[in-house]
Amino acid sequence: MKKLVKVAVPLIAISCTPASFAEIRLNGFASIHMSSLNSDNGGTPFSQYNEGTFSFKDESLFALQASSDLGDGLTATVQFVGEGKDDFAIDARWAYLSYTLSDTHTLSAGRFANPIFYQSEYEKVGFAHNYARLPKAVYAGFDFSTIEGVALDSNFYVGDYTLTTKLLYGNWDGSVFLSATGQDEFFGLKNLLSARATLAGDGWNLFAGSFIAEMEGGTIDQNAIIGAAAPGIAAAQALGATQAQVDNFIDSVKWDGKDGIYSYLGFNVDRNRFIVDFEFASYGVKDSSDGWNDTWFFGVGYRLSDTLAVIVHTEENKQDGADTDFLDGVSNPVLFATGAAIKEALSFSEYEGTGVTMRYDFHPSATLKADYFMGESTRTDIGDYSIFSVGVDLVF
Amino acid sequence: MKKLLISLALLLSSTAQAGVAVIVHPSNASSLGQAEISRIFLGKMKSYPGGGPAVPINLAEGSGPRGEFEKAVLKKSASQIKAYWSKLVFTGKGTPPKEVANDAEVINLIKSNPNLIGYVSDTAVTGDVKVVATF
Numbered sequence: 001m002k003k004l005v006k007v008a009v010p011l012i013a014i015s016c017t018p019a020s021f022a023e024i025r026l027n028g029f030a031s032i033h034m035s036s037l038n039s040d041n042g043g044t045p046f047s048q049y050n051e052g053t054f055s056f057k058d059e060s061l062f063a064l065q066a067s068s069d070l071g072d073g074l075t076a077t078v079q080f081v082g083e084g085k086d087d088f089a090i091d092a093r094w095a096y097l098s099y100t101l102s103d104t105h106t107l108s109a110g111r112f113a114n115p116i117f118y119q120s121e122y123e124k125v126g127f128a129h130n131y132a133r134l135p136k137a138v139y140a141g142f143d144f145s146t147i148e149g150v151a152l153d154s155n156f157y158v159g160d161y162t163l164t165t166k167l168l169y170g171n172w173d174g175s176v177f178l179s180a181t182g183q184d185e186f187f188g189l190k191n192l193l194s195a196r197a198t199l200a201g202d203g204w205n206l207f208a209g210s211f212i213a214e215m216e217g218g219t220i221d222q223n224a225i226i227g228a229a230a231p232g233i234a235a236a237q238a239l240g241a242t243q244a245q246v247d248n249f250i251d252s253v254k255w256d257g258k259d260g261i262y263s264y265l266g267f268n269v270d271r272n273r274f275i276v277d278f279e280f281a282s283y284g285v286k287d288s289s290d291g292w293n294d295t296w297f298f299g300v301g302y303r304l305s306d307t308l309a310v311i312v313h314t315e316e317n318k319q320d321g322a323d324t325d326f327l328d329g330v331s332n333p334v335l336f337a338t339g340a341a342i343k344e345a346l347s348f349s350e351y352e353g354t355g356v357t358m359r360y361d362f363h364p365s366a367t368l369k370a371d372y373f374m375g376e377s378t379r380t381d382i383g384d385y386s387i388f389s390v391g392v393d394l395v396f
Numbered sequence: 397m398k399k400l401l402i403s404l405a406l407l408l409s410s411t412a413q414a415g416v417a418v419i420v421h422p423s424n425a426s427s428l429g430q431a432e433i434s435r436i437f438l439g440k441m442k443s444y445p446g447g448g449p450a451v452p453i454n455l456a457e458g459s460g461p462r463g464e465f466e467k468a469v470l471k472k473s474a475s476q477i478k479a480y481w482s483k484l485v486f487t488g489k490g491t492p493p494k495e496v497a498n499d500a501e502v503i504n505l506i507k508s509n510p511n512l513i514g515y516v517s518d519t520a521v522t523g524d525v526k527v528v529a530t531f
């Protein structure tokens with residue numbers, strides 16, 4: 001209730017603004033999907049799904065965006081989202097001010113999207129893309145897709161092509177679901193610096209982007225890393241490991257103070273009825289116990305008509321759990337083995353899969369999507385799994 | 397024979413599809429091709445090549461000339477255009493052009509504002525506006 005009040009007050013304040021001050025533009029998007037995830041061993045690879053049941057909540061959401069042109073290039077925008085996976089609790093996802101510096105540059109400040117990957121900024125807007133859900137191997141749904149900071153969006157012409165860029169500085173703290181502990185773990189991203197570029201031609205885009213941020217370890221360090229290492233540390237100390245060796249070991253495995261780096265590149269084509277999508281992403285916490293992630297998806301599709309498209313895609317999420325370079329300074333064999341085991345535990349969840357999606361634009365503002373996805377997870381509580389969904393994405 | 401030719405000409409003229417004319421204010425001296433017009437209507441270009449802000453005016457969804465314009469100039473279907481603008485609107489990067497109900501309204505707006513650019517059926521063009529391209 002408190003959350004609703006927190007959201008309602010600014011919403012009412014905006015809607016009560018006298019028309020003579022500024023025109024309020026309201027837009028929204030929604031997805032109403034019925035989905036079902038089934039796995040061989042009963043586990044679920046993505047925390048938003050309830051295994052073995054048909055659900056209208058797992059992938060459904062509603063969103064309302066209000067923006068107002070305040071004059072002289074200044075715009076205020078706020079976006080509220082309620083997702084089924086959170087019992088449709090309303091969250092003020094974005095709230096920012098934009099200032100148009102020129103035809104080329106726009107400066108924004110506040111709480112807005114962090115472009116972790118190419119389509120992260122609109123990954124919740126189902127109508128905007130052709131998939132029932134953007135491939136999870138890349139679009140894992142990290143909570144830090146929304147951050148607080150300042151961003152510069154720019155738009156250039158390069159001959160017949162358009163080059164769009166974004167530079168961003170920000171901070172984030174929150175939680176992500178960690179497979180290794182089976183629960184949400186808290187951590188932070190400090191002094192995040194992000195850069196991205198997209199070169200666009202007639203029906204194609206070529207893109208790349210990256211961000212670097214200083215990690216704040218939070219409960220990931222406390223629970224999943226240092227907490228999990230406690231028995232190994234005790235065993236090493238019983239066998240004569242010094243406090244200096246233990247401290248050096250903790251420095252090697254922890255995330256706090258290390259660089260988190262997320263990068264992606266790829267291309268897409270939507271021309272002459274053919275659709276091709278490819279994106280590769282690579283990310284992790286450098287010089288730590290985090291297993292480096294290499295993920296990608298590739299999709300090909302065909303527009304059977306102006307309103308009907310079919311896309312087949314394949315995706316893979318791989319984590320490097322065997323690399324022990326981060327333990328180079330750890331000479332004690334028990335501590336070394338403990339560090340290697342923690343990394344392996346943090347990297348044990350990999351998966352790959354193939355899916356087919358049909359998109360039917362039955363209305364100018366609404367599309368019907370149906371998909372079937374078959375995947376295989378390395379987690380023993382999951383094994384082979386499938387996701388089926390059918391639903392409507394709309395904008396208004 | 398003469399009657400037959402006249403009948404044939406009338407038949408052809410009645411079945412020929414009307415084109416789309418892209419129009420600006422008569423004082424607008426900019427030279428605009430398909431690429432520039434497409435950029436303006438997709439929000440990628442905000443000024444005319446000759447200077448001055450370029451403000452596009454769209455026809456209402458579903459109107460005949462709009463579909464032809466989107467196919468011929470923007471090279472996208474109506475739903476592709478809608479998806480394109482959804483990406484921009486919900487990332488704060490742009491808003492779609494303002495929409496008006498019919499050709500006459502487009503002409504009325506453009507004849508009184510040198511910044512505007514729009515499109516109408518080529519049969520609807522009047523001397524109040526300047527045609528910069530036809531498709």
